[in-house]
Every structure is written in C-alpha cells, then in structure tokens.
Amino acid sequence: MKQIILEDPEVRLNILGYVFGIDKYKRTRENLSILLNRLKEDSKILQMEIKYLDEERAKLDSTKNLLLDLQTRIDKQQIGLNEKVNRRKIIEKELKELESRIKEKETFEKEVEKAKIMIGSKRDTIIMLDKEFSNLQRNLSEQGESFSEDKLLSLAKSISEKKEEIEQHHSKYIDFSSRINGLEKNKQAVSEKKNEVFKIEMCPTCLQNVPYAHKHNILNEMEKSLNDIINNISQFVAEKNESKALLDKSRMDLPRMEEEKIRLEILKSRIVFIEKSRKRAEEITKIK
Secondary structure, X not given: OHHHHHOOHHHHHHHHHHHXXXXXXXXXXXXXXXXXXXXXXXXXXXHHHHHHHHHHHHHHHHHHHHHHHHHHHHHHHHHHHHHHHHHHHHHHHHHHHHHHHHHHHHHHXXXXXXXXHHHHHHHHHHHHHHHHHHHHHHHHHOOOOOOOHHHHXXXXXXXXXXXXXXXXXXXXXXXXXXXXXXXXXXXXXXXXXXXXXXHOOEOOOOOOEOOHHHHHHHXXXXXXXXXXXXXXHHHHXXXXXXXXXXXXXXXXXXXXXXXHHHHHHHHHHHHHHHHHHHHHHHHHHHHO
C-alpha cells in the first residue's frame, strides 16, 4: 500500500482501478466515448448522405420533370417526324413519278429525233424516187418501134445459113485454087518435058537417033495433054472466080445482116428495159 501511495498519481490511480475493478468502467467509458464519437461521425456521414440523397432526390425529381418534358417534346417531335416521313414518302412517290415522266419525256424526245431523221430520209427518198420516176417516164416516152422475136430468130437463122454459105464458097475457092496450082505445076512440067523432047536427038536408053515422026507423035501427045491442062485451068479459074464473087457477095451481106441482128438485139434489150422501167415506175408509185 505504501509503495502504491508513493507512485505517481496516474500510476497509483491505475493500480487502484485495477485492484478494485474500476478500470473496466473507465474502459467502458472510453469505449462509449469512442463509440459515441463513431456514432457522431456516422451520424454526420448519414446526415451528409441524407442531404446528398435529398439533393439527388431533388435532382431525380427535376430529371423526371425534365424527362416528362422531353418525352412530351419527343412525342411532339415524333408526330412531326411522322408527318415529315409521310410527307417525304409522298414527295418521293411524286419524285419517282416525275423521274418516270422525265424519262418518258426523254424517250419521246429521242423518238421525235428519230422520227425527224426518218422524215428527212423519207423526204430524200421521195426526191430520189421523183427523179428516178421522171427518168423512167422519159424512157417510156422514147419507146420507139415495136420488137418482133420471130424476126430476130429468123435473122439469126439466116446469118447462120449465110455463114455456112460463106464457108462453102470459101472451101470451093480454096479447092479451085489448089487444083489450079496443081494444074499449073503439071503444065510447067509438061512444057519442060516438051522442050526436052523437042531438043533430044538421041535416045538416052538405046543410044540411037530418035526419028522425027516418033518425036512428032510424042510432041503431039504432049501438046494435047498441055491443051487439056490449059482448058482445065481455064474452067477452074472461071469456077474459082465465080466462087470468089459469091464469097465476096456473101461476105458483104453478112455484116449488114449482123448489124441488123445487133439492132434487133439492142431493140429487144430496149424493150426489156422499157418493161422493167414500167414495172419500176409502178413500184415507185406504191412506195411513194
């Protein structure tokens, strides 16, 4: 006890509190004080949180009001948007119709251009057809004499016969000329032989003198043969001249006949051309 009394007041108090169990009340009080402080702090925190919650509630109410206002505005905007969407659909439909009409207009304009080109082409064609028709009318007015197919066939037959006739006369002329040439050669040979016999004095075979009577007989035979040759030559010359005259006459007639044939063929072609021109004129009338 003396030692306890001699200790420092604080130590003495602690010892006594421990001995008599007073420290537990102290600890309780200290704990209560700590708890109270904590409770005060928690209360402050709770008050601050309550204040924050009140502020948040106010903000929430304000936000709700704002949301309601926004929803009202959104509803109004949605109504306006729906009207604009519907209006847009109407405008798009009208725009498509307008585009379709524009395309149709462009198509019509192209068709108009094509039609103008076709009209111009048709006009040019009509002008050309008119010119051709005038030429055809002029050709039809210049038809001239009529054509006979039988006359052309008969003339062609006559020309063929005339050519055969010319060929015959030419063959005869060649034949007579050949005969005359042969007779002229015979004549020359006989004349040469006659001169040889006339000059011969001795027979070359038997080497004897040739009697005058024998030589005379031979010369007479040669003279007779020579006269026959001359007569034949004269006859063939006459026949040759006759063939030559007929040949010349036929050759003179042939060009005239061929010219007439050409004229008839030209006339035939002209008639054919006239007929084609007449058909073409009728066709042009239908085309116009």
